[in-house]
Amino acid sequence: MKLSERILSMEHSPIEKYYVYANRAKHAGRKVYHLNIGQPDIKTPPQFMKAIKAFENDVLAYAPSEGSFDLIDSVRRYYKRFDVELSRHNVIITHGGSEALTFAFQTILDPGDEVITPEPYYTNYAVFVGMTGARLVPIETTAEEGYRYADRKRIERLITPKTKALLICNPGNPTGTVLARSEMRMICDLAKEHDFFIIADEVYREFAYDEDKAISFGEFDDVSDRVIITDSVSKRFSACGARIGTMVTRNDDIYENTMKLAQARLCCPTLDQIGARTLYDLPEDFFDEIKEEYKNRRDAAYKALSSIKGIVCKKPKGAFYITCKLPVEDTDDFLVWMLTEFEDRGETAMFAPVDNFYISSSKGKNEIRIAYILNEKDLLRGIELIEKGLNEYRRRK
Amino acid sequence: MKLSERILSMEHSPIEKYYVYANRAKHAGRKVYHLNIGQPDIKTPPQFMKAIKAFENDVLAYAPSEGSFDLIDSVRRYYKRFDVELSRHNVIITHGGSEALTFAFQTILDPGDEVITPEPYYTNYAVFVGMTGARLVPIETTAEEGYRYADRKRIERLITPKTKALLICNPGNPTGTVLARSEMRMICDLAKEHDFFIIADEVYREFAYDEDKAISFGEFDDVSDRVIITDSVSKRFSACGARIGTMVTRNDDIYENTMKLAQARLCCPTLDQIGARTLYDLPEDFFDEIKEEYKNRRDAAYKALSSIKGIVCKKPKGAFYITCKLPVEDTDDFLVWMLTEFEDRGETAMFAPVDNFYISSSKGKNEIRIAYILNEKDLLRGIELIEKGLNEYRRRK
Numbered sequence: 001m002k003l004s005e006r007i008l009s010m011e012h013s014p015i016e017k018y019y020v021y022a023n024r025a026k027h028a029g030r031k032v033y034h035l036n037i038g039q040p041d042i043k044t045p046p047q048f049m050k051a052i053k054a055f056e057n058d059v060l061a062y063a064p065s066e067g068s069f070d071l072i073d074s075v076r077r078y079y080k081r082f083d084v085e086l087s088r089h090n091v092i093i094t095h096g097g098s099e100a101l102t103f104a105f106q107t108i109l110d111p112g113d114e115v116i117t118p119e120p121y122y123t124n125y126a127v128f129v130g131m132t133g134a135r136l137v138p139i140e141t142t143a144e145e146g147y148r149y150a151d152r153k154r155i156e157r158l159i160t161p162k163t164k165a166l167l168i169c170n171p172g173n174p175t176g177t178v179l180a181r182s183e184m185r186m187i188c189d190l191a192k193e194h195d196f197f198i199i200a201d202e203v204y205r206e207f208a209y210d211e212d213k214a215i216s217f218g219e220f221d222d223v224s225d226r227v228i229i230t231d232s233v234s235k236r237f238s239a240c241g242a243r244i245g246t247m248v249t250r251n252d253d254i255y256e257n258t259m260k261l262a263q264a265r266l267c268c269p270t271l272d273q274i275g276a277r278t279l280y281d282l283p284e285d286f287f288d289e290i291k292e293e294y295k296n297r298r299d300a301a302y303k304a305l306s307s308i309k310g311i312v313c314k315k316p317k318g319a320f321y322i323t324c325k326l327p328v329e330d331t332d333d334f335l336v337w338m339l340t341e342f343e344d345r346g347e348t349a350m351f352a353p354v355d356n357f358y359i360s361s362s363k364g365k366n367e368i369r370i371a372y373i374l375n376e377k378d379l380l381r382g383i384e385l386i387e388k389g390l391n392e393y394r395r396r397k
Numbered sequence: 398m399k400l401s402e403r404i405l406s407m408e409h410s411p412i413e414k415y416y417v418y419a420n421r422a423k424h425a426g427r428k429v430y431h432l433n434i435g436q437p438d439i440k441t442p443p444q445f446m447k448a449i450k451a452f453e454n455d456v457l458a459y460a461p462s463e464g465s466f467d468l469i470d471s472v473r474r475y476y477k478r479f480d481v482e483l484s485r486h487n488v489i490i491t492h493g494g495s496e497a498l499t500f501a502f503q504t505i506l507d508p509g510d511e512v513i514t515p516e517p518y519y520t521n522y523a524v525f526v527g528m529t530g531a532r533l534v535p536i537e538t539t540a541e542e543g544y545r546y547a548d549r550k551r552i553e554r555l556i557t558p559k560t561k562a563l564l565i566c567n568p569g570n571p572t573g574t575v576l577a578r579s580e581m582r583m584i585c586d587l588a589k590e591h592d593f594f595i596i597a598d599e600v601y602r603e604f605a606y607d608e609d610k611a612i613s614f615g616e617f618d619d620v621s622d623r624v625i626i627t628d629s630v631s632k633r634f635s636a637c638g639a640r641i642g643t644m645v646t647r648n649d650d651i652y653e654n655t656m657k658l659a660q661a662r663l664c665c666p667t668l669d670q671i672g673a674r675t676l677y678d679l680p681e682d683f684f685d686e687i688k689e690e691y692k693n694r695r696d697a698a699y700k701a702l703s704s705i706k707g708i709v710c711k712k713p714k715g716a717f718y719i720t721c722k723l724p725v726e727d728t729d730d731f732l733v734w735m736l737t738e739f740e741d742r743g744e745t746a747m748f749a750p751v752d753n754f755y756i757s758s759s760k761g762k763n764e765i766r767i768a769y770i771l772n773e774k775d776l777l778r779g780i781e782l783i784e785k786g787l788n789e790y791r792r793r794k
Contacts, residue, residue: 013660098662127661241667263410264524265495270638
């Protein structure tokens, strides 16, 4: 009774394994500042629950497989802000951004195919791509260069006859990199020249703090048949628990084939779709205040991190993450130590070690990701705890 | 820019393609009786919405990847009714029964593996198994035998070194077959002898109309490491739109590995889990009335169908489907004709042609599935329309 080779070769989510230690620390009375997860503290817009509470049908029935038409139309109106004109047959509502990614990969990838993506990457990409039997090919980056990857030559040398897609998270998790329009243009040109797809994970779209306006890969009309956008209400509207995502494609062939998968799993939750519609209908200025809040946190976190001796940290431009290099050998070990042995006035902090965000197990061992999803006071206290912990950890080792 | 070979080889959901015709019929003013879908008309228990409406948190946050502990504990209490003792590490909450099936297949199947299942089968199995690169191997059945399949020799001769699992929907969709305890015992023995898994799709568990008590494959303790149960609130509690399913396994290795997939897609919807908990907490006698209602419908539908000249129809024992053979060559063609050319007092009916529930495209061409999910009056009118249509269709051809 052997399990699948494929599942055995996959990794567990890197963050989950530290919760055992975090829970023990909490149980022992210590307060843990969670800078490790992408669960924002921003309030979910009340419109969401209000719409759900107004549901009066006697039977909670299936929704259409492609998504409720009301929600699809709201998504279409939202994309018009970016001059991306979508028909009803360009949008499939999914179980979070996760299913949008799974659908995209299942639709285009066969075993042995290759997907190029900048490294470090959102770890779950490895599972979603792994399910198809294809593999990720990393574009190498460095902390010193602020993890920038959009260099034509650097990408071009990774392209092989098996390259099926370039997978881009923009703004990026875990590094916070944001592509300039010229870089996006270059990537579109590469996709045309070398005949591959662009899978654009744009769940952090609005969170680009040094730009006047967010940009979507959907804006490049000459590659509209090559671009698959994966999207979600989770981060944008602070509605992570709704599990409502979107796959956007203007390629009819992809739409028709992905619908086989969407039909097979029947539909997304009916109530959450009713709620999600109200989120996409929020006015554009809804993001102004939130963007300002995150920008201030980014600036404060960056300033605090930069003052840590021996750190390599470039100012990230978007999402709500900062990845940086610490003057330690192994941030896994450092984190376990922080959770088991360290405390300052009964408090400690949790971050995400970044080695699991790399394909090679030897990389990223001295890097961490922090998420600025707490208010500024807690965020700065968390970073202070990391700094204090770091000093003590280095003295002891 | 080729799509995946795998996705191109998959079929679209068979039922969806007829909606174009049904919608045209409705647009032209005709009433269509939907006997084609598994969307029950039974009211969703009001406890579900009540619990969701009481949600007061400011932030709709992620739930745990394995499911909320409250819901998992309710599921465990529910399974105790069948003497199935489950720990918290035996239950994973999923996006409907669909994701439970996907998880089970992804965890045990590699490309080239074989999954034996009685035919006709729930069509979406082909997509979920197809995603892994494995293939379905059908146990052949006949309308004349009431689609019964639990014959040791018939199953045994299909077993090869590549057989990884037997996939059983019990009570069965689309045929309504229900296994006797002795047949389940035989299947468990086979699994031990030939070393394979049993994937038990038990979403219709309580809907076994000639039994005093539902039986679960989870009751057979000697194969507890071989059984993966997939389950859902959809049919049991008439809450199809909640998209809350369950994968149950007492094999630690399977649990640990499936959790890689569960963690990668983060979690199931937070609100629907709050609602679903109340459903599993409903008293056992909640099913008495519903079971009685479906049983009466089954009896009425069976009686009406049996009186149709030339039909082959055995009384099904469970779920809410009847599959039967009609005296026509091609039920696809008959259905399109029913929706485009037939009417009786401005009304027509829709059923599901069963050829898509077979692997071989030449099989099941004269079979249909009807779902008894409408009240008795509408159900009988629907069957009457099929009978009238059939008479006229045969005269014309």
